[in-house]
Amino acid sequence: MEALLDFSHATGIYAFMHSAWGWPIVESLHFIGLSLLVGTVGLFDLRMIGLAKGIPMSALHKLVPWGVAGYGVNVLTGFMFVTSAPDQYLFNPAFQTKLALMGIAGVNVLFFYRFLFGAVQAAGASANASSTTKVVAAISLSCWIGVIVCGRLITYYRPPYHWCFWC
Amino acid sequence: MEYLVWVEETSFSIWMRESGPAFFGSLILHSVAMGFVVGVHVALDLRILGLAPRIPLSLMRRFFPVLRVSLIAVAVSGVLLLVAYPGKALTNEVFYLKLAIVAAALYITRSLTNRVLQDPSCDSGLVSTRSRWLAAVSLVLWAGAITSGRFLAYTHNMMMASHQY
Numbered sequence: 001m002e003a004l005l006d007f008s009h010a011t012g013i014y015a016f017m018h019s020a021w022g023w024p025i026v027e028s029l030h031f032i033g034l035s036l037l038v039g040t041v042g043l044f045d046l047r048m049i050g051l052a053k054g055i056p057m058s059a060l061h062k063l064v065p066w067g068v069a070g071y072g073v074n075v076l077t078g079f080m081f082v083t084s085a086p087d088q089y090l091f092n093p094a095f096q097t098k099l100a101l102m103g104i105a106g107v108n109v110l111f112f113y114r115f116l117f118g119a120v121q122a123a124g125a126s127a128n129a130s131s132t133t134k135v136v137a138a139i140s141l142s143c144w145i146g147v148i149v150c151g152r153l154i155t156y157y158r159p160p161y162h163w164c165f166w167c
Numbered sequence: 168m169e170y171l172v173w174v175e176e177t178s179f180s181i182w183m184r185e186s187g188p189a190f191f192g193s194l195i196l197h198s199v200a201m202g203f204v205v206g207v208h209v210a211l212d213l214r215i216l217g218l219a220p221r222i223p224l225s226l227m228r229r230f231f232p233v234l235r236v237s238l239i240a241v242a243v244s245g246v247l248l249l250v251a252y253p254g255k256a257l258t259n260e261v262f263y264l265k266l267a268i269v270a271a272a273l274y275i276t277r278s279l280t281n282r283v284l285q286d287p288s289c290d291s292g293l294v295s296t297r298s299r300w301l302a303a304v305s306l307v308l309w310a311g312a313i314t315s316g317r318f319l320a321y322t323h324n325m326m327m328a329s330h331q332y
Contacts, residue, residue: 062218
């Protein structure tokens with residue numbers, strides 16, 4: 001935790017985040033990144049689950065790099081939050097759950113690209129995805145919605161009324 | 168100011184403030200639903216701008232049920248949050264800015280729906296420059312709606328009209 005704070009101070013992140021508008025500016029960017037992810041990966045998931053048939057899944061997938069960009073923005077902005085107030089995050093069950101859900105989503109996406117993506121790319125415009133693909137898409141969508149819920153809940157749990165998996 | 172105090176003192180407003188599940192449930196619903204409202208617009212606007220050109224534009228309307236449900240959820244949760252702290256929002260200019268931005272963005276969506284999504288020739292061909300400009304403005308407006316929403320938590324003049332500080 002000290003190391004995170006030292007890093008934040010040394011890089012100027014801390015000073016910026018605790019300036020007059022630093023925190024809300026970064027929060028806004030974090031929400032814009034989230035919307036990019038929901039609008040691309042989320043809609044791709046919904047199509048695989050069975051919504052909006054007629055749109056080829058492969059065509060919709062062309063938007064996913066924008067979601068990856070949004071994810072990148074959020075890793076960066078999320079890092080700025082955590083290093084600027086580490087005690088509010090590391091001991092926070094909402095933050096811990098959020099990271100766990102991101103981990104599940106990460107494994108899920110690796111599984112998807114390793115085993116299912118080929119068939120999805122080759123499928124026709126109105127094709128049904130396989131049941132496994134539907135389950136994987138539903139896991140993805142649930143994880144990302146859960147990540148947003150936990151992100152919002154971080155402000156609900158305020159340490160020192162905390163617990164964590166390792167303390 | 169009296170009517171703000173009156174709203175704050177209704178038992179429903181007190182419950183919204185004091186019940187963790189009611190207040191945070193509304194906050195969460197507002198955030199998730201706003202993510203989907205902006206998300207559907209991101210996909211629609213990027214497609215109109217020429218990205219992912221193999222998506223048949225008219226079929227993007229098949230995501231509109233998601234948009235409609237999300238808009239209703241945003242509105243309902245927004246009203247609940249407003250009832251919890253009416254003075255906080257209604258005495259802050261940023262709140263009216265946010266509403267104006269959302270109204271303008273939705274007006275553009277309506278215009279793009281009539282102009283582009285109902286025109287079969289747009290499915291494969293290029294969309295007019297004017298519509299692409301509208302899509303770009305839409306993206307900027309939604310970023311503005313998010314930003315003004317976030318800034319509401321930092322720019323309010325009071326938390327409650329009944330005991331100002």
